[in-house]
Amino acid sequence: MQENNAKGTDIATLGEFGLIKHLTKNIKLKHASTNVGIGDDAAVLDYQNKKTVVTTDLLLEGIHFDLMYTPLKHLGYKAIAVNVSDIYAMNALPKQVTVSIAISKRFTIEAMDEFYEGINLACETYNVDLVGGDTTSSLTGLCISVTAIGEAEADQLAYRNGAKENDLICVSGNLGAAFAGLQLLEREKRIFDNNPAMQPDLTGHDYILERQLKPEARKDIYERLQEAKIVPTSMIDISDGLSSDIMHICEESKVGCQIYEEKIPVDYETHKMAEELNMNYSTFSLNGGEDYELLFTVPLDRFDAIEKIEDVKVIGHITEISKGKYLVTRDGVEIELQAQGWNPIEEEEN
Numbered sequence: 001m002q003e004n005n006a007k008g009t010d011i012a013t014l015g016e017f018g019l020i021k022h023l024t025k026n027i028k029l030k031h032a033s034t035n036v037g038i039g040d041d042a043a044v045l046d047y048q049n050k051k052t053v054v055t056t057d058l059l060l061e062g063i064h065f066d067l068m069y070t071p072l073k074h075l076g077y078k079a080i081a082v083n084v085s086d087i088y089a090m091n092a093l094p095k096q097v098t099v100s101i102a103i104s105k106r107f108t109i110e111a112m113d114e115f116y117e118g119i120n121l122a123c124e125t126y127n128v129d130l131v132g133g134d135t136t137s138s139l140t141g142l143c144i145s146v147t148a149i150g151e152a153e154a155d156q157l158a159y160r161n162g163a164k165e166n167d168l169i170c171v172s173g174n175l176g177a178a179f180a181g182l183q184l185l186e187r188e189k190r191i192f193d194n195n196p197a198m199q200p201d202l203t204g205h206d207y208i209l210e211r212q213l214k215p216e217a218r219k220d221i222y223e224r225l226q227e228a229k230i231v232p233t234s235m236i237d238i239s240d241g242l243s244s245d246i247m248h249i250c251e252e253s254k255v256g257c258q259i260y261e262e263k264i265p266v267d268y269e270t271h272k273m274a275e276e277l278n279m280n281y282s283t284f285s286l287n288g289g290e291d292y293e294l295l296f297t298v299p300l301d302r303f304d305a306i307e308k309i310e311d312v313k314v315i316g317h318i319t320e321i322s323k324g325k326y327l328v329t330r331d332g333v334e335i336e337l338q339a340q341g342w343n344p345i346e347e348e349e350n
């Protein structure tokens, strides 16, 4: 058995069950709907009269994240945030998560502690119980699978298929920042790979780095919508990019859309990064992905209520299906939208 070394303690010193106990020993359950959490063959949940909402997402090293520049604590946080984001996108409230991991020999107990610090912090932030998971080994790379479970009253759920002609298309926050952060990290990685003596220069880019490495799910927007008694006619969270994700809404709802490029919110740092890389910032905001902002539609007569919600912008409207799905550029030219969002399977094939 290997003992402590300069890098940390070999997981073999604890074994699988020891590691699970070590990582989960301090978990305290928060919700009445969690009857049984970690420790038995399955968790037991009780949602009584509410609808149960379930979502899962997989994060793979090399495909979804690069450990060269991703701190494990941030990665743990992000794995939870991107999953609870899907629950908010149903206009539901996340309550439980499960976390499954496959780890290779190069991970130490200390590394896993760091990863779980991020998991636990996100569970506090989003007020969810960690109720189970699975731990196994991997030959190469780290795999993370998170499932999030939430609740909503049946009439509160927002599906992708409810958008109607003349509805307003709304988006929270700003778009393209996570992609801008990724471009910066990849650039600095290439420089470092060519010359390991070079120190990465990340100054002045804090916001886009945070958007890539530690994204937040829009719990606050879910709450503002509840307070304003707005149930979106449709909603999705932007993971693959605005163009791709509005197209999901349009296709499911059998409608068209008109989006105005000048109305798409983009942060100053995203503009700056696009400029530095000689790229069009609209490419970032339309196709970048990993924004985890909420994209939703509301009836036209809710305009006043929407306008009062801070950090939500109207970027266009829903049209009838025969009108197609269009972006109106800053010059007033109409361009048919294309789903050019991030697609790992296509990326692999290219």
Ligand SMILES: Nc1ncnc2c1ncn2[C@@H]1O[C@H](COP(=O)(O)OP(=O)(O)O)[C@@H](O)[C@H]1O
Residues within 6 Å of the ligand: 056, 057, 086, 239, 240
């Ligand atoms: N391998 C799979 N088996 C079954 N259902 C899947 C699989 N992959 C994705 N889905 C389902 O397809 C739908 C769209 O998935 P996805 O594009 O990943 O959505 P999101 O961007 O919200 O994660 C979801 O309902 C998801 O549960």
Ligand SMILES: Cc1ncc(C[n+]2csc(CCOP(=O)(O)OP(=O)(O)O)c2C)c(N)n1
Residues within 6 Å of the ligand: 057, 058, 062, 063, 064, 065, 066, 182, 239, 240, 288, 289, 290, 342, 343, 344
């Ligand atoms: C090393 C690395 N490659 C690529 C990306 C970009 N990236 C990772 S996930 C993602 C979008 C969403 O991923 P997906 O698996 O499609 O999630 P889902 O739509 O199912 O929520 C993007 C753009 C990244 N952050 N890091």
Ligand SMILES: [Mg+2]
Residues within 6 Å of the ligand: 056, 057
């Ligand atoms: Mg998915």
